[in-house]
Amino acid sequence: MTTCTTADGGDLQGLRERLWAAAVDRDEFAAAGLVLTALDDGMDAESALLDVIAPVQMRVGTEWAANRITVAQEHAASAIAERVVAALAHHPTSLTTPHLGRVTVACVEQEWHVLPARLLAEVLTLRGWEVDFLGAQVPTPHLVAHLHHTGADVVALSSSIPTRIPAAHGAITACQSIGVPVLAGGAAFGPDGRYARLLGANAWAPDARTAAQQLADGIAAPNLAAGRLQIDDLPHLADQEYTLVTRTQGQLVKEVLAQMEERFPAMAAYSDQQRRRTAEDIAHIVEFLTVALYTDDDDLFTTFITWTASILTARHVPAQSLHPALDILTAELKEFPRSIRLLGQARVALDCTAAAAGRHSGALT
Structure with missing residues (x-):
């Protein structure tokens, strides 16, 4: 049996278990200390985000679904995860100078599950992108106004709940109508990205690393001459x-x-x-x-x-x-x-x- 290890040979699974224990004990300082110590010991920030914090947060959801933790415990653990990510972002090893393009990362309107988008924003920052992270529940008109103001090269839209698909569709179409391509991600778009394709997104990624690679490879700008409408994507409506x-x-x-x-x-x-x-x-x-x-x-x-x-x-x-x-x-x-x-x-x-x-x-x- 293979054991995952950190850069300095430490046990990744053991670090996840300790972070999980701190999260369910509502001990924010212990949780942050574990991650920051791992960075000091040689773990790279991207691994801390995606191989430690993200799996622990996924476990929070699984344990809630199995009725082994309460809604209050789930909310508290999620809040701690967000605070730990914020602390990690200001760690000296996480500081980078932007040298690539500009990306706007946002959750679609009515979507409050913000951590997946936050993790992506931090990964892109680490890789050298200039990132505007707009957070949860961004109304489409405000998103479009932001794009006009900042001139982002790409929008990364996140949604975790499938009932946000109509809102996501409107956001995708609106962003593309001003020439900004859309990279969709999150559980709402299906495990294989079927709904991202259905809604006409320019690209879809199942995780932050894949999203970062797709952005590095380049995502083509939408064809404004096509004059696509939302109903064109879904004629059954x-x-x-x-x-x-x-x-x-x-x-x-x-x-x-x-x-x-x-x-x-x-x-x-x-x-x-x-x-x-x-x-x-x-x-x-x-x-x-x-x-x-x-x-x-x-x-x-x-x-x-x-x-x-x-x-x-x-x-x-x-x-x-x-x-x-x-x-x-x-x-x-x-x-x-x-x-x-x-x-x-x-x-x-x-x-x-x-x-x-x-x-x-x-x-x-």
Whole structure:
């Protein structure tokens, strides 16, 4: 078995474990001390960012999903990660002189998961780019105004949540309309970048190192003469189903909640907090349904539904509670063929997941 090591021969995995312990103990000073000491001992800053901090933050998300840490612990650990990155950026070994072009790094509108974009901004700075890091939730008009003012060569757009895809599409089109190419990154664009391609981004990267290499190789400027519009990328939107369903999101959530207690009797014993959580879950289901309509991609919706089932199971809520919610939505959206298709595929995926779980546990199916 191979062990990852730091530049001076130290154990990378051991450093991750110590950083994880500091993060969940909410000990910011210990966390920063571990990383800064590693830099003093010879670890390069890029490795500290991508091989230590990033994996620990990924573990935070995994542990939250498995219900082994609370939302408050997840938020605290994420805040510590951001502070450690800030401390690393001012370490003497991290200071570089820009000698390449100018890149704007920003999260798309409504996207609050900022750490992936921050890590990219720091990596690009280390490699010699002049970076404008705009942070989380950047409204598209403000992003475009910034580009006009600074003359950036490229925009790196980050998004972690697929429901931000429509906002990302608008940002991509707007940036390209003034001649600035867009490099897309983040989990929202799919593990293979399928949604980045669907939305017409000039490039996509699965991680910060790949993004930095693509920028170094050069990303072609958009063809302004083509006069591309957003609808050109997604001709299926012409059926108006996405628009019509989106307009009724609030009413759909109310209808599902109103009918759920009859379809799922266990809800009668729910506390007020459990009812609020149920309402939030239903709202997320409807939101993911609308973005799946936007992309016309069955996998986007089924992946979310099976992930939700795993989260509910980890929280000791029966995953079969999703079935009545999907059934109610099917009845409410019976006039919308693409919605019916997506909901049907989600039910099939749930059944397959339950059958696989039953086989794994030895239960009868």
